[in-house]
Amino acid sequence: MPEAATLCPYCGVGCGLLVEVRDGRVARVRGDPAHPSSLGDVCAKAVHLPPTLRTNERLLYPQLRSRRDSVLSRVPWELAVRTVAERLGQSVAEHGSDAIAVYASGQLTTEEYYVASKLAKGFLRTNNFDTNSRLCMASAAAGYTRSLGADGPPCSYDDLDAADCVFLIGTNTADCHPVLFKRLRRRKAAAPDAVGVLVADPRWTETADLSDLHLSLRPGSDVALLNGMLHVLSREGLVDRAFIAAHTNGWADVERVIAEYPPARAASISGLGEESIVAAARRFGRARRALTLWSMGVNQSRSGTDKIAAILNLHLATGQIGRAGAGPFSLTGQPNAMGGRETGGLAHLLPGYRSIEDAQARSDVERHWGVEPGTIAPRPGRAALEIFEGLATGEIRAIWILGTNPAASMPDTDLVERALRQADFVVVQDAYHPTETTRFADVLLPAAQWPEKAGVMTNSERRLTYLPRLASPPGEALPDAEIVARVAAAMGWKASFAYESAAEIFDEFAALTAGRPCDYSGLDHARLRAASPQWPVPTPAHPGSSRLYADGIFPTSDGRARFVPVEHAEPAELPDTAFPLTLTTGRVRDHWHTLTRTGQAPALRTRTPEPIVELNGADAQRAGVHDGDFVEIASRRGKLIAQCRVTSAIREGVCFVPFHWGRRFGFYKSANNLTLGARDPLSHQPELKACAARLRRAEHPYPQGGDQSPQAADQ
Numbered sequence: 001m002p003e004a005a006t007l008c009p010y011c012g013v014g015c016g017l018l019v020e021v022r023d024g025r026v027a028r029v030r031g032d033p034a035h036p037s038s039l040g041d042v043c044a045k046a047v048h049l050p051p052t053l054r055t056n057e058r059l060l061y062p063q064l065r066s067r068r069d070s071v072l073s074r075v076p077w078e079l080a081v082r083t084v085a086e087r088l089g090q091s092v093a094e095h096g097s098d099a100i101a102v103y104a105s106g107q108l109t110t111e112e113y114y115v116a117s118k119l120a121k122g123f124l125r126t127n128n129f130d131t132n133s134r135l136c137m138a139s140a141a142a143g144y145t146r147s148l149g150a151d152g153p154p155c156s157y158d159d160l161d162a163a164d165c166v167f168l169i170g171t172n173t174a175d176c177h178p179v180l181f182k183r184l185r186r187r188k189a190a191a192p193d194a195v196g197v198l199v200a201d202p203r204w205t206e207t208a209d210l211s212d213l214h215l216s217l218r219p220g221s222d223v224a225l226l227n228g229m230l231h232v233l234s235r236e237g238l239v240d241r242a243f244i245a246a247h248t249n250g251w252a253d254v255e256r257v258i259a260e261y262p263p264a265r266a267a268s269i270s271g272l273g274e275e276s277i278v279a280a281a282r283r284f285g286r287a288r289r290a291l292t293l294w295s296m297g298v299n300q301s302r303s304g305t306d307k308i309a310a311i312l313n314l315h316l317a318t319g320q321i322g323r324a325g326a327g328p329f330s331l332t333g334q335p336n337a338m339g340g341r342e343t344g345g346l347a348h349l350l351p352g353y354r355s356i357e358d359a360q361a362r363s364d365v366e367r368h369w370g371v372e373p374g375t376i377a378p379r380p381g382r383a384a385l386e387i388f389e390g391l392a393t394g395e396i397r398a399i400w401i402l403g404t405n406p407a408a409s410m411p412d413t414d415l416v417e418r419a420l421r422q423a424d425f426v427v428v429q430d431a432y433h434p435t436e437t438t439r440f441a442d443v444l445l446p447a448a449q450w451p452e453k454a455g456v457m458t459n460s461e462r463r464l465t466y467l468p469r470l471a472s473p474p475g476e477a478l479p480d481a482e483i484v485a486r487v488a489a490a491m492g493w494k495a496s497f498a499y500e501s502a503a504e505i506f507d508e509f510a511a512l513t514a515g516r517p518c519d520y521s522g523l524d525h526a527r528l529r530a531a532s533p534q535w536p537v538p539t540p541a542h543p544g545s546s547r548l549y550a551d552g553i554f555p556t557s558d559g560r561a562r563f564v565p566v567e568h569a570e571p572a573e574l575p576d577t578a579f580p581l582t583l584t585t586g587r588v589r590d591h592w593h594t595l596t597r598t599g600q601a602p603a604l605r606t607r608t609p610e611p612i613v614e615l616n617g618a619d620a621q622r623a624g625v626h627d628g629d630f631v632e633i634a635s636r637r638g639k640l641i642a643q644c645r646v647t648s649a650i651r652e653g654v655c656f657v658p659f660h661w662g663r664r665f666g667f668y669k670s671a672n673n674l675t676l677g678a679r680d681p682l683s684h685q686p687e688l689k690a691c692a693a694r695l696r697r698a699e700h701p702y703p704q705g706g707d708q709s710p711q712a713a714d715q
C-alpha cells in the first residue's frame with residue numbers, strides 16, 4: 001500500500017509520519033525515516049492515531065440551540081454560519097469590538113491561525129485573540145524577545161548529538177517529548193562519560209534516570225538555582241568574557257544580582273545541597289557545548305519570564321549559543337504553537353513576530369490586508385485568562401473557541417465554567433463533541449482534523465512541515481480556515497477571505513514574514529511538499545537555517561543580546577498549615593492535552609485509564625495514607641479524588657497529578673479543579689505548576705454517590 005508523508009498532530013517535537021490510507025480511511029501510521037526531526041521514530045500516541053479519527057464522539061454536523069436551557073439541534077451550515085455572524089455582529093454593535101473574543105489552539109495549521117487572527121484583528125477589530133499557547137509557551141516567547149530581541153528557539157535537535165552537557169530543567173522530556181528523549185538516551189549511551197546530563201525537577205522521572213546529577217529543587221525555585229550556578233561560574237572564571245564584551249549588554253547588572261546568590265543562599269531557597277549547585281555549575285561551565293532544554297516546568301509560573309531570563313543569562317555569560325550543540329532550547333507542547341506565534345496568534349502580536357503596539361507594524365499589516373489605516377487597535381487584547389475573567393464579569397459578551405477545550409485545560413475550572421455560563425453567546429468549533437467546553441456552546445461547528453485538511457505546521461526546532469489532506473472529514477466537518485472564511489463572508493468581508501486553497505493563504509502570510517526574524521518568504525506549499533526546512537528561509541534558493549545567532553548578531557537595536565538581572569520570587573500560593581503541600585501538574589506519556597483525541601484510542605485509554613496522585617512517603621505517613629489508597633486532594637478552589645502512588649521519586653512536600661482528565665471523566669478527576677489563575681506579569685502565562693493543597697484518605701472514592709460530573713447529570 002502506498003504511504004503519504006505528513007506530521008504528527010500531537011506534541012511540538014513534530015515527528016514525521018508515513019500514513020497508509022485504505023478505502024479513504026487512515027489504516028496505519030508509522031515513523032517517516034526521511035523526516036529530519038525524528039528520523040523514523042515515533043511514540044505510542046502517533047501509532048494509535050487511526051482509532052481516534054472515526055469515533056462516536058466526532059462532531060459531524062453544525063448544531064444550534066436558541067436558548068441555553070434547550071438542547072442542541074442539527075442545523076444546515078448556512079444557518080449556523082449566519083447565526084454566528086449575526087450574534088457576533090450584534091455583540092459588537094451593542095457593546096463594542098472588545099466585547100467579543102476568539103480563543104484558538106496550537107492544533108490549528110499556520111494557515112488557519114492566520115485567517116482567524118486576520119478576521120479578529122483586521123475586520124472584527126478586536127485584539128482579544130488568544131490561544132492555548134498562552135498556557136504553554138508564552139513565557140518562553142516573552143523571554144526570548146526580552147533577552148535576544150526576538151522570539152524563536154535558536155537550536156536544532158541535531159544539537160543533542162553535539163552537546164557534551166545537556167541541562168534539562170522543568171521538563172519531563174521522557175513523557176512529554178518522547179522521541180527527543182530517545183535521541184538523548186542514545187547519545188548518552190554512546191558516550192556515557194563524555195556527555196553530562198543534569199536534570200532539575202522536584203520529581204525523579206524517567207528523564208532523571210538518565211542524569212548524572214538530579215537536582216530535586218523546591219517548586220518555583222529555578223531562578224535561585226540558575227543564579228547560584230551563574231555565581232559559581234563567575235567566581236571560578238568559567239564565564240566567556242570575550243563573548244560578553246563582543247555580543248551582549250548588561251553583564252554588570254547581572255553580576256551585581258548573582259553576587260547575592262552564593263551557593264549557600266541558592267541552596268537554602270531551592271532546598272538543594274550547596275555541593276549539587278556547585279557541581280551542576282562546573283559541569284555546565286566546563287562543557288565545550290552546553291544545551292539547556294526546558295518546557296512547562298519553567299514556563300507555567302507567575303515568574304516564568306524571569307526564569308527564562310536566568311537560563312538565557314547562563315548561556316550568554318558562557319557564550320553557549322549560536323554554535324552546534326550549544327544554546328537555550330524551549331520544547332513546545334502543541335504541534336503548531338510555533339506557527340501560532342509566527343502568525344501573530346496571541347493578543348499582543350501581529351504576523352511575523354510584530355508587536356501590536358508598533359505603529360509601523362500595524363500600518364504594514366493593514367496595507368497587506370487591504371483595510372483602512374487605523375483599523376487595528378493599538379493596544380494588546382486580553383490574554384487567555386483575562387478573556388475568561390472578562391466573560392465572568394460581563395465585559396466580554398461573546399466568545400468563539402476553535403480547537404481547544406478551556407473548560408478542562410485552564411486553571412481554576414470553576415471560573416471558566418462560570419464565564420462560559422455567563423456569556424451571551426458561545427461558539428465552539430471542534431472535531432469532537434462532547435468535551436468539557438462544547439456543553440456550553442450555543443453554536444457547535446464541526447471541524448476537520450488531522451489528516452482531513454492540508455496545511456503547514458512549525459515544530460520546536462523551527463522546522464516547517466507540510467501536512468497533506470489524506471482523508472475526507474466525516475459528516476459535514478470542514479477545515480477551520482474554511483469555516484472562518486464563511487463567517488467572514490457572512491459578515492460582509494467575502495473578498496478579503498476568498499481563498500481557493502490553503503496554499504493561497506500560506507502565500508499571503510509568508511509574504512508578511514519577509515525581512516522578519518521568522519522569515520519564510522522563500523517557501524510555498526510546492527517546496528514544502530518536497531522538503532521541511534527550518535526558518536529563516538528568506539529566498540526560494542535558501543536551504544534553511546539550522547541555528548540562529550551563529551554570527552553573534554542578535555535582532556536588537558544594536559545587535560547585542562541583553563542580560564536581564566532577575567531575582568527569585570516565590571510561587572503565588574505557598575504551603576501553610578491549612579494546605580501544607582505543593583501540588584504540581586503535568587502530563588503522562590500516553591495522553592495528550594484533555595483526552596479529546598487520546599481518550600478515543602483504546603490502547604492508550606486502557607494503559608493509562610485514570611489520574612494517579614504521586615506522593616512522597618513522609619507526606620503519606622503524615623496524612624495516614626498508603627500506596628493504592630484513594631485520596632482527596634483539596635486546594636482553596638476545589639478538590640480531586642484519585643488513587644495514590646507513594647514514592648520516594650517525588651520531593652517531600654510536593655504532590656503531582658496529571659492534568660489530562662477534565663470533569664467529563666468524573667467531576668473529581670480534574671486537576672484544574674485545584675490550580676489557580678496567578679500569572680506572569682509579562683507573559684500572562686498562568687502558574688499551573690504550583691498551588692497549595694492538602695490531602696486525606698477518601699473513605700469512599702466518590703463520596704456524594706457516584707460520578708458527580710455535570711455531564712453525567714446531563715445524560
Ligand code: SF4
Pocket residue numbers: 008009010011012013014015038041042043044045046177178179180
Ligand atoms: Fe507525536 Fe510528539 Fe510522539 Fe513525536 S514525540 S510521535 S510528535 S507525540
